[in-house]
Amino acid sequence: MGHAKLPRKSTNIDMTAMCDVAFLLLTFFMLATKFKPDEPVVVKTPKSVSEIIIPDADIMLITVDPTGKIFFSIDNKLKRKELIDELSSQKSLNLSESEKTAFALGSSMGYPFSQLKSFLGATPDEQKVMEEKATGIPADTAINIPTNELGVWIDIARHTNPKLRICIKADGGVSFPNFQKVIKTLEGEKVFKFNLITDLEAVPMGTDAYIAKYGKGTK
Amino acid sequence: MAELDTSSGGGHKKGPGVKKGKKLSTRIDLTPMVDLGFLLITFFMYTTTMQKPKTMEINMPYKDDIIKPEDQNKVKNSVALTVLLSKNHRIYYYEGIGDDPTKPPELKSTQYDTKNNVDAELRKEIISKKSKVADMKHRGELTAKDEITVLIKPDSTSSYADLVYLLDEMIINDVKTYAIIDITEVDRDFIKATEEANPGK
Numbered sequence: 001m002g003h004a005k006l007p008r009k010s011t012n013i014d015m016t017a018m019c020d021v022a023f024l025l026l027t028f029f030m031l032a033t034k035f036k037p038d039e040p041v042v043v044k045t046p047k048s049v050s051e052i053i054i055p056d057a058d059i060m061l062i063t064v065d066p067t068g069k070i071f072f073s074i075d076n077k078l079k080r081k082e083l084i085d086e087l088s089s090q091k092s093l094n095l096s097e098s099e100k101t102a103f104a105l106g107s108s109m110g111y112p113f114s115q116l117k118s119f120l121g122a123t124p125d126e127q128k129v130m131e132e133k134a135t136g137i138p139a140d141t142a143i144n145i146p147t148n149e150l151g152v153w154i155d156i157a158r159h160t161n162p163k164l165r166i167c168i169k170a171d172g173g174v175s176f177p178n179f180q181k182v183i184k185t186l187e188g189e190k191v192f193k194f195n196l197i198t199d200l201e202a203v204p205m206g207t208d209a210y211i212a213k214y215g216k217g218t219k
Numbered sequence: 220m221a222e223l224d225t226s227s228g229g230g231h232k233k234g235p236g237v238k239k240g241k242k243l244s245t246r247i248d249l250t251p252m253v254d255l256g257f258l259l260i261t262f263f264m265y266t267t268t269m270q271k272p273k274t275m276e277i278n279m280p281y282k283d284d285i286i287k288p289e290d291q292n293k294v295k296n297s298v299a300l301t302v303l304l305s306k307n308h309r310i311y312y313y314e315g316i317g318d319d320p321t322k323p324p325e326l327k328s329t330q331y332d333t334k335n336n337v338d339a340e341l342r343k344e345i346i347s348k349k350s351k352v353a354d355m356k357h358r359g360e361l362t363a364k365d366e367i368t369v370l371i372k373p374d375s376t377s378s379y380a381d382l383v384y385l386l387d388e389m390i391i392n393d394v395k396t397y398a399i400i401d402i403t404e405v406d407r408d409f410i411k412a413t414e415e416a417n418p419g420k
Binding site for chain 1: 248249250252253256257259260263264266267272273274275276277278279280281304336337342373374375376377378379380381382383384386387390391392393399
């Protein structure tokens with residue numbers, strides 16, 4: 001009885017190759033990653049065909065949430081420290097060194113000067129709770145009045161870092177008067193050029209921008 | 220690769236007098252390591268922001284008290300298209316700058332479709348205005364420097380999305396000169412009159 005014996009194969013798979021791939025991908029993601037910045041509010045930006053990429057450094061970000069609350073932040077911890085030092089002395093807020101460090105390490109700021117000290121003095125857990133009830137930075141269409149605190153922030157931030165590029169990230173549902181407060185304040189600070197952060201959408205076919213980009217002959 | 224084979228202990232003597240040490244396999248099971256690797260990959264994939272947000276650049280007209288009104292550039296009536304933004308994504312537009320109260324411009328209105336982010340009527344109007352300006356240039360009624368100018372006037376009931384939509388429309392239709400201007404009392408009256416004329420809209 002010629003019965004061919006099949007050699008029994010082991011079910012153990014060599015995992016080495018898979019391990020290699022896994023770690024290769026892991027290395028890629030670790031190097032390519034840039035963590036999502038902490039955002040105080042959820043903002044859904046409107047769409048546009050504009051493709052200008054936001055720069056990496058030297059950004060001043062003004063966030064406006066759907067109810068019109070304004071949040072302010074700049075990048076770079078050292079510059080943030082300088083900013084809060086300057087602000088504290090200019091507005092005599094009497095911030096302690098640890099409160100200033102809390103600001104430097106924190107994210108967007110959405111409090112009037114009067115509440116700044118109590119917010120920065122709070123523990124991170126308390127801050128989380130407080131953040132939900134943040135009132136936003138007071139702003140107005142007129143500059144150089146005490147109620148326009150956004151103007152003060154912008155002014156000092158531009159002193160600490162003159163290279164700052166100003167980006168406005170506003171929700172599509174923000175009413176125009178609320179948005180106008182921001183642009184009027186910027187105008188008052190002699191800023192006439194700024195960027196609006198938008199979502200990318202495709203250029204509609206057949207329009208001038210489409211022709212300029214893809215030429216007439218394409219589909 | 221990762222499994223080093225050390226089992227062949229080449230030069231050992233074999234025989235009854237030699238005690239055999241128990242041979243341990245040096246094969247390591249790599250499955251947990253792969254698990255860990257993929258877990259971390261998943262974590263990084265979720266937290267990462269691959270695509271940076273895009274921005275739209277706008278230049279506001281330079282404003283300073285030093286500049287006298289007579290030194291400022293006046294927009295020619297014939298190249299201007301005024302767009303008024305109002306509530307519920309309603310857009311009113313007319314040709315010219317509408318500064319002459321005795322000759323009220325013909326106001327047209329459209330509704331901007333928020334779902335598809337498009338307003339075909341307005342786009343058509345911008346394109347036709349562009350060709351009109353080009354024709355006038357051709358006939359020598361305008362100088363080569365004249366360009367179509369769109370004046371965007373959002374009123375207090377409009378939203379930021381409408382404004383961005385309109386700025387986007389400027390990019391789409393390749394309109395070089397446009398400006399966001401404060402709405403005037405005259406324009407407000409135009410909107411009011413149109414609203415009253417078309418109740419229920």
